[in-house]
């Protein structure tokens with residue numbers, strides 16, 4: 001059966017209501033399209049737990065600042081449908097911008113405390129846009145659970161906070177980051193990288209691994225762990241570091257010394273040429 005495309009919020013809601021009446025479990029994979037193997041792995045994960053997987057493709061204008069890449073964000077809807085279908089999704093929800101933000105639209109969700117640091121410093125309006133669109137997508141798709149990639153680590157904390165704080169009856173599943181052989185995290189934005197930049201971008205994963213090794217060898221001083229991240233990144237002169245920080249994996253707190261039992265997330269955002277890349281790694285006790 002080929003994938004069913006739905007563009008209207010009302011139609012999506014009706015379909016989900018019918019599926020729920022039939023006792024079907026709905027899994028949801030929200031995306032901004034230009035799908036790759038990483039997205040396919042999110043669909044596979046959903047398929048293992050759902051009767052029906054809905055994937056959405058919507059490049060959300062409210063999560064881009066005016067100076068960011070909203071208009072040039074890569075788009076290829078035909079290809080997205082084919083990848084989503086091959087991965088096993090049954091429904092493609094692809095609303096237009098007018099459908100999601102009709103004339104007069106003016107409500108936004110204020111993202112919780114998790115939004116303030118790291119990405120929040122460099123993209124102050126980003127997480128409010130993410131929280132808003134995710135809430136709207138949840139209200140349209142009415143899923144039992146939704147799958148998010150760990151690649152956008154801070155986003156997963158922000159969305160979890162919103163789901164908890166606003167009593168949304170939706171489980172979140174966080175899927176491991178899909179990587180190329182070089183360690184580079186798969187991302188729709190990798191299409192902006194030249195082949196030589198792609199090789200250089202592998203340094204992000206090396207920085208994460210070096211910091212994780214340092215912690216495994218007993219280092220709990222946060223500044224020292226941060227140093228490993230930045231020093232590794234600085235071996236590639238074309239990389240401009242926005243942040244490279246160790247933080248508590250659950251709270252994003254930054255103590256001088258981590259406790260022995262703390263899970264730690266190493267978070268990176270860099271610019272390479274015109275491309276902004278983020279990545280992270282969670283070191284667990």
Ligand code: PAF
Nearest residue numbers: 030031032060130133152
């Ligand atoms: O992670 C993304 O692709 C987006 O931030 C999301 C969750 C689809 C919201 O637009």
